Amino acid sequence: MNKLIKLMDARVARTTRSLAKRVSRRGFLSRLGGVLVGVGAFPLLPVVREAAAANDIPELGDPQSCDYWRYCAFGGNLCSCCGGSHTKCPPGTEASPVAWVGTCRNPADGKQYLISYNDCCGKTSCGRCNCHRSEGDTPIYAPSKSNNILWCFGTQSHSYHCTVALIYGESSQVG
Amino acid sequence: MTAECSVANIFCALFIVLAGQAMAEIEPEEMGSMTMAVPQPHWLITISDSASIWDGDTGEMQGKVNISDYTSGVAIDRERGLIYAPGSYYSRGTYGERTDVLVFTDLETLAPVAEVVVPTKLAAVFHRAVINPVGDDFIGLYNMTPAMSVSIVDVEKQLFVGEISTAGCALVYPAPGRRFMQICGDGTLQLITLGRDGRETARLRSEVFFDPETDPVFDYAVPKDDGWILISFAGLVYEVSIDDEITISEPWSLLTEEDEEESWRIGGHEVFAYNSAQDVLLTLMHQGDEYGHEDPGTSIWAYDYSNQRRGYQLELTEPTATIAVSADEAPLLYVVAPEAESLEVRNAVTGRLLRTIKEAGSPYLLQRF
Numbered sequence: 001m002n003k004l005i006k007l008m009d010a011r012v013a014r015t016t017r018s019l020a021k022r023v024s025r026r027g028f029l030s031r032l033g034g035v036l037v038g039v040g041a042f043p044l045l046p047v048v049r050e051a052a053a054a055n056d057i058p059e060l061g062d063p064q065s066c067d068y069w070r071y072c073a074f075g076g077n078l079c080s081c082c083g084g085s086h087t088k089c090p091p092g093t094e095a096s097p098v099a100w101v102g103t104c105r106n107p108a109d110g111k112q113y114l115i116s117y118n119d120c121c122g123k124t125s126c127g128r129c130n131c132h133r134s135e136g137d138t139p140i141y142a143p144s145k146s147n148n149i150l151w152c153f154g155t156q157s158h159s160y161h162c163t164v165a166l167i168y169g170e171s172s173q174v175g
Numbered sequence: 176m177t178a179e180c181s182v183a184n185i186f187c188a189l190f191i192v193l194a195g196q197a198m199a200e201i202e203p204e205e206m207g208s209m210t211m212a213v214p215q216p217h218w219l220i221t222i223s224d225s226a227s228i229w230d231g232d233t234g235e236m237q238g239k240v241n242i243s244d245y246t247s248g249v250a251i252d253r254e255r256g257l258i259y260a261p262g263s264y265y266s267r268g269t270y271g272e273r274t275d276v277l278v279f280t281d282l283e284t285l286a287p288v289a290e291v292v293v294p295t296k297l298a299a300v301f302h303r304a305v306i307n308p309v310g311d312d313f314i315g316l317y318n319m320t321p322a323m324s325v326s327i328v329d330v331e332k333q334l335f336v337g338e339i340s341t342a343g344c345a346l347v348y349p350a351p352g353r354r355f356m357q358i359c360g361d362g363t364l365q366l367i368t369l370g371r372d373g374r375e376t377a378r379l380r381s382e383v384f385f386d387p388e389t390d391p392v393f394d395y396a397v398p399k400d401d402g403w404i405l406i407s408f409a410g411l412v413y414e415v416s417i418d419d420e421i422t423i424s425e426p427w428s429l430l431t432e433e434d435e436e437e438s439w440r441i442g443g444h445e446v447f448a449y450n451s452a453q454d455v456l457l458t459l460m461h462q463g464d465e466y467g468h469e470d471p472g473t474s475i476w477a478y479d480y481s482n483q484r485r486g487y488q489l490e491l492t493e494p495t496a497t498i499a500v501s502a503d504e505a506p507l508l509y510v511v512a513p514e515a516e517s518l519e520v521r522n523a524v525t526g527r528l529l530r531t532i533k534e535a536g537s538p539y540l541l542q543r544f
Contacts, residue, residue, distance in 0.1 A: 141387075
């Protein structure tokens with residue numbers, strides 16, 4: 001099975017069937033951030049230090065639902081439906097250290113947060129909970145915001161399985 | 176001999192004799208494999224799990240080319256009678272040692288006949304322009320690690336020439352001569368020239384002509400004469416001409432004020448197509464919000480390109496993200512119907528449905544011959 005096809009099935013809304021899975025997104029509309037973030041460089045990034053201290057962020061919503069607030073710029077299969085969680089890869093898969101980034105509004109505290117979307121890699125596509133919210137998605141030549149890319153970089157295998165959504169820190173962007 | 180035969184040996188012997196007589200009367204058929212006919216202008220390749228070749232005139236499938244799980248484009252070399260397919264392979268299926276190759280497939284037998292190993296950097300992006308010819312003897316392969324570069328393969332000598340760094344610029348669009356064009360994240364185009372040995376000899380950049388933040392162009396482009404047509408998310412059409420430099424026309428809009436008020440937008444994956452013989456531009460349109468550039472089209476709009484005038488508007492039986500048009504003087508329009516897993520073949524000039532190819536899968540990518 002072509003893994004790029006599977007990825008595209010997960011990432012984009014091509015049919016009315018997949019369009020129906022899209023959520024009422026206006027309430028959560030946010031612009032994607034524009035940086036490539038390396039998890040390997042985590043300790044060096046100011047936003048990461050901020051995130052590490054911000055572990056008491058109030059939560060609201062269902063991480064197995066496409067309209068969960070962190071998924072405002074998500075494209076792919078939710079790892080929370082695949083044996084993982086919204087922050088952890090399923091067993092036997094490896095998190096890509098490179099990701100695309102979004103800025104999402106947390107309805108529980110009204111603040112904007114930087115969200116990193118990391119692909120989990122090394123197994124065939126999970127195939128469950130396809131979610132597609134293309135706000136701010138850009139073409140391939142502007143890759144940091146593009147969901148037409150398989151973001152399994154720096155992993156032992158670039159076979160796509162699912163995607164997680166990690167809080168990186170509070171955004172200075174006005175909500 | 177079976178248990179039944181051991182019980183009634185006389186019947187068994189009779190059966191064998193009769194069977195022998197029957198075989199003697201009918202000449203056994205011989206097995207074998209077909210070879211491909213000469214490619215026709217209305218042939219089309221659909222890319223999904225494999226690359227399937229279809230004849231738009233008959234609706235008949237012609238054959239399949241094996242591709243890897245990570246292949247989203249192939250290049251056709253009619254002169255050498257080859258199809259080139261980049262691919263990434265793991266020794267254990269989804270894991271193990273990775274090998275990236277450019278596979279040469281014979282266009283007559285559809286059998287792989289050669290391969291060139293390239294750096295394990297092939298971009299896993301869903302786009303046909305990850306591979307294209309550069310001049311007569313070279314193939315350019317788009318890499319992303321996520322650093323952006325292009326690997327050059329000499330198809331005449333069947334060897335990897337080298338890698339060209341293309342920071343900030345993506346994909347490989349052929350340009351006249353031994354050159355290729357790229358679209359860059361700063362709103363420009365880049366043109367790279369190769370020497371006879373396949374090494375870079377020159378590169379130049381266009382002026383900034385679009386704003387990647389406010390109205391980016393689609394990364395999908397279609398060829399026109401000695402250049403390319405690009406269209407922005409908001410529906411602005413740019414014509415790119417390539418000679419000694421890159422010239423970009425003043426844009427015109429696909430949409431009238433009334434269209435914009437009704438929230439018509441261009442969207443999909445392979446969202447437009449152009450036939451130069453009939454000067455017809457075809458676009459996939461839908462009504463939606465400003466982030467609908469990937470949403471499938473519900474209509475196809477045809478334009479008299481040079482006069483910037485709209486012709487027919489065709490409402491589709493189901494939304495689609497992918498269309499293509501043949502390159503000849505009597506062009507066919509191909510429309511993927513993803514839910515029905517069929518391929519509609521239409522007259523590109525009138526939009527009239529000619530035939531529907533069933534069980535064609537639901538490919539995102541179409542490539543004309």
